[in-house]
Amino acid sequence: MDEKYYLSLDALVPICPFNQMRSHDELGNIETAFRALIETDLEKALYLINHETLPFTSLFLLRHDIEKHGVFDQLSLRNRTALSIVNEILLGKRDTLSIPCSYCDYIQTVHSVLKWILETGSIDDGLNNEYDQVLDITAILLIKTYGDKTILPTIVDIIFKRYAEGLFINDLAWAFFQSHDPNSLIFIADRLKSTNPKEVELARKLLMFCPSINDNSKTPEEYTAFTDWLKENSLFLYFTGESFQQSTKPMPYVVILEAKYLYKTVDLLTGRIFETFTENESRLLGAYKKLDIDTKILLANCSYKLHQRDLSTWRTWIGRPIENQIVIARSIMGVRQ
Known part of the structure; x- marks a missing residue:
């Protein structure tokens, strides 16, 4: 690597082809660029692919070339972990990600890598079926295994993007509701205020369990009506787990009327009243x-x-x-x- 490149390397990273190509046509060029670089300057190729600004999409597209050139062991811990996760998901070995609690450092590493996959990879959702499968399972692992609710806004963004494009949303919608967090419903309710009819349509479908939401509603007060309903009933909600896999109009949350009548708090996951x-x-x-x-x-x-x-x-x-x-x-x- 020449001296000029060493001096400008940090400046080049943010605009390197592995980081900046965004359209599907441009993303296709990443593989060509990486192959050319790895054969002429391995050190530079590894520096760029291991850089912290690399988005997950680039690593996903280059995974076969990484295997072909035998440089997996020279990748950063983040990249090695991410590719291992991808392989386990695509091979259907999801249970291998259930790591014993004694491996605390590894647990934290996997958690941070899963967040990196979803947060930097979500912009390219729809790239191909395998890519979307990885994002779906990543979201499910973050919610179900790590109880990470910070990624819920990102999941909602993907759900609404897919719906607008006519793509499959059921698994991601299931993952979102599996957070068991009624307050997160605000992320969906916000779309009721959208000027995009498709967003409003989906928000209503997802929130249909609320009596103030219906298919024919056109009132600007719909968002306020939902937030008022949520505030009034949050102590008395029971999470049923019902999803689009079971019904076209699922009821994931229901109000336990007996609890509201006696003003007793409900266990969200069992529907039982806490107090005697x-x-x-x-x-x-x-x-x-x-x-x-x-x-x-x-x-x-x-x-x-x-x-x-x-x-x-x-x-x-x-x-x-x-x-x-x-x-x-x-x-x-x-x-x-």
């Missing part, structure tokens, strides 16, 4: 379960409203016989008998 019941609450709950669904919803919504407005008033109301509660609730909620 008093004798009076047990009697009320028995009577509540015998009511029709509309009356259950009426009492649950009234209970929440009273609890938020005045705790003393709520305690008086909840202490009354359920027949009296219904009469008062209809008056408060403006429901005719």
